[in-house]
Amino acid sequence: MARNADDAEKFGVLQSKRNATRYQILVQIAERQPAVNQQEIADAIGITAQAVSDYLQDLVGHGYVNKHGRGRYEVTKEGVDWLISQTDELRGFVEHVSEDVIGQVEIETAIATTDIREGETVSLTMRDGVLRAMSGDTGNATAVAVTDAEAGADVGITNFEGVVDYELGTVTIVSVPQVQNGGSSAVDPERVSDLAEQHDLIAVGGVEAIVAADTANLEPDIRFGSSAGVQEAATKGLDILLLTSTDLLSAHTDKLREQNLSYEVVDAADS
Structure with a gap:
């Protein structure tokens, strides 16, 4: 041996x-x-x-x-x-x-806002919660394209430098009482509808919240797994209106606090 x-x-x-x-x-x-x-x-x-x-x-x-x-x-x-x-x-x-x-060869995906060729340096921005890439190195954050892409198509990028400049989103929460305490009928649908116009996405948590959104003629963008979905959307710069039943409220707020995301619980009681 x-x-x-x-x-x-x-x-x-x-x-x-x-x-x-x-x-x-x-x-x-x-x-x-x-x-x-x-x-x-x-x-x-x-x-x-x-x-x-x-x-x-x-x-x-x-x-x-x-x-x-x-x-x-x-x-x-x-x-x-x-x-x-x-x-x-x-x-x-x-x-x-x-x-x-x-980690050094990590590949992310962005939407090309211009035609891009493989190997080209691109500038990165965040818009509507989605990473965008455009030809050239004029932005605060840049990367290198690993695929060809026409404007509007998805493009692979790597070798990131700088920081994508955007603000975190905020979350406005309407707490909907549980059914034994009035449920969705305790929420003013007009107030909810007005709040919705000021936000990018609508999220619901709990059956009472689903009914409250339906009563206000709103179609939720996030219906399942809303605590994680709201957190993800806010970290990508989107403002979210969250309707949640009171028994699920802490699950949502705990998630937001973990990521230092700004939120506000508002009164939308039916007067």
Whole structure:
């Protein structure tokens, strides 16, 4: 064998194919102990049963595994410690790939406001809650197009620089009493209709709120999953009128506070 278990501190599973195999075998033993079938381990990790036997002898010889008779093995404390150290190394590598490597080549989608060619620098804006891209680098935020697009089509963008300049949206909340306390009949439909004209989207939460919107001749834009939907819309700069039953009010406001989004609860009682 080219290297033995003493090399574990010097050669991690990402640098040594041998240690990578040792790691897999230790995991398999830990899952199956004390009764260990060498052929099952071989099939699981794609090596021969003889190779598994050789590794087991090496691991036993260096104190990572104890043998308790034919086909009975147990990972020792030293073996567990080594598994933990190597798992930490793998976790750190995965985080590096996810955050530093993949994150650098993240691709988002925007709507092209001009014709755009792949590889071209584009300026980014936010309008109607949707990211927009136009040819040129005159904006506060820029990116590079990874696809061709005609004006009005979707375009892939990456390599972001700067910050898209827009204001967060606000949420106006009408709390609709539960049915036992008057329900939708306690809400003034004209007041709700007037409020709706001042907002970009209408959202509802709860049956009482659905009826209140219907009574005001409003068609909700967000009807299901409204707490998450309202939060998402507000973070993209849209102003939302939210009608929600009183029992669901805190679920919505908690979500908004978590994201530091501005909201106001208004009185729309039927006078």
